[in-house]
Amino acid sequence: MSNPDPDQVEQRLVEARAVLQALDLPRAQQNERSALTLLALLNLKPQTPWSQAQASLLGITPIMDFSRIHYGKAYAPNTRETFRRFTMHQFVDAGLVVSNPDRLDRPVNSPKWCYQIEPNALALLRTYATPLWEGNLSTYLGNRETRRQRYKQQRDMIMIPVNLTDEQKIQLTPGRHSELIKAIVEQFGPRYAPGGQAIYVGDTGNKWAYFDEGMLKGLGVQVDVHGKMPDTAIYLPSRNWLLLIEAVTSHGPVNPKRRDELAYLFRNATAGLVYVTAFPSRTEMARHLSEISWETEVWVAEASDHLIHFNGIRFLGPYD
Numbered sequence: 001m002s003n004p005d006p007d008q009v010e011q012r013l014v015e016a017r018a019v020l021q022a023l024d025l026p027r028a029q030q031n032e033r034s035a036l037t038l039l040a041l042l043n044l045k046p047q048t049p050w051s052q053a054q055a056s057l058l059g060i061t062p063i064m065d066f067s068r069i070h071y072g073k074a075y076a077p078n079t080r081e082t083f084r085r086f087t088m089h090q091f092v093d094a095g096l097v098v099s100n101p102d103r104l105d106r107p108v109n110s111p112k113w114c115y116q117i118e119p120n121a122l123a124l125l126r127t128y129a130t131p132l133w134e135g136n137l138s139t140y141l142g143n144r145e146t147r148r149q150r151y152k153q154q155r156d157m158i159m160i161p162v163n164l165t166d167e168q169k170i171q172l173t174p175g176r177h178s179e180l181i182k183a184i185v186e187q188f189g190p191r192y193a194p195g196g197q198a199i200y201v202g203d204t205g206n207k208w209a210y211f212d213e214g215m216l217k218g219l220g221v222q223v224d225v226h227g228k229m230p231d232t233a234i235y236l237p238s239r240n241w242l243l244l245i246e247a248v249t250s251h252g253p254v255n256p257k258r259r260d261e262l263a264y265l266f267r268n269a270t271a272g273l274v275y276v277t278a279f280p281s282r283t284e285m286a287r288h289l290s291e292i293s294w295e296t297e298v299w300v301a302e303a304s305d306h307l308i309h310f311n312g313i314r315f316l317g318p319y320d
Contacts, residue, residue, distance in 0.1 A: 012039065015128070036067040040056070041055075041097065043066075095151060097116065104174075159173065163185070177247060188299050231278075241273075
């Protein structure tokens with residue numbers, strides 16, 4: 001760790017907080033943590049002029065490292081989520097920062113998730129404490145909503161649309177996991193649960209992307225929001241079956257432990273429970289073959305017309 005001059009550190013933090021206030025960020029994002037985040041994204045050390053601000057591409061941990069090394073402000077590793085939820089989310093919402101400009105479709109759970117100062121904001125901040133600042137600030141604030149809308153449209157374009165019914169659609173965050181969820185709803189469902197109704201669809205970016213709580217309660221199930229739901233749940237009225245489907249792209253299949261967890265979570269269901277593991281490919285399935293629980297089903301998206309049954313007296317059906 002370097003030994004930053006305390007007076008320079010304090011002065012720079014005062015300036016950064018003043019900038020956040022001028023940009024009309026909420027009061028909760030005008031604190032020291034947010035000021036340090038802004039300075040890290042601009043690669044502004046205590047002695048670096050604002051005119052030399054850069055557009056660094058950083059994740060949360062490098063931002064915290066920058067704060068410790070150059071400003072002597074150390075944060076515990078378990079505060080990463082605080083930086084993410086209570087500073088960075090608001091920076092992105094305000095259009096001050098953009099997520100993953102190098103790859104807009106990066107999965108939300110990727111360890112490479114990163115942030116960068118928005119180009120117009122960078123140009124503005126390079127004029128801080130100069131005669132140009134006030135005029136540039138006024139222009140920037142006047143055009144901010146237009147820029148925010150443009151970036152929102154860019155994000156929306158890369159979302160994965162999923163057709164629950166002909167009339168009902170949802171959007172999932174991009175990534176292999178969401179692509180498999182889409183295949184489950186649009187390919188597995190019509191083939192093996194025709195007339196089925198999606199009750200729950202999860203998403204890496206939004207755990208409760210779709211949830212028909214009323215229908216699930218009608219089946220006798222009331223789940224805790226902290227319960228570990230399957231990736232997808234489909235109810236088949238014609239047979240009174242509830243299909244609990246896990247999509248495997250990184251985490252494991254319905255193994256005996258996961259089967260017991262799901263059985264307990266849905267223990268009060270008046271419908272028969274059917275456990276299904278979905279894989280994107282046979283190669284992915286082969287990696288997990290030894291883990292799969294008996295009395296469950298396996299579906300592979302690349303061979304969507306086939307279903308694999310893991311022993312038991314029924315083929316695609318519930319067990320007591």
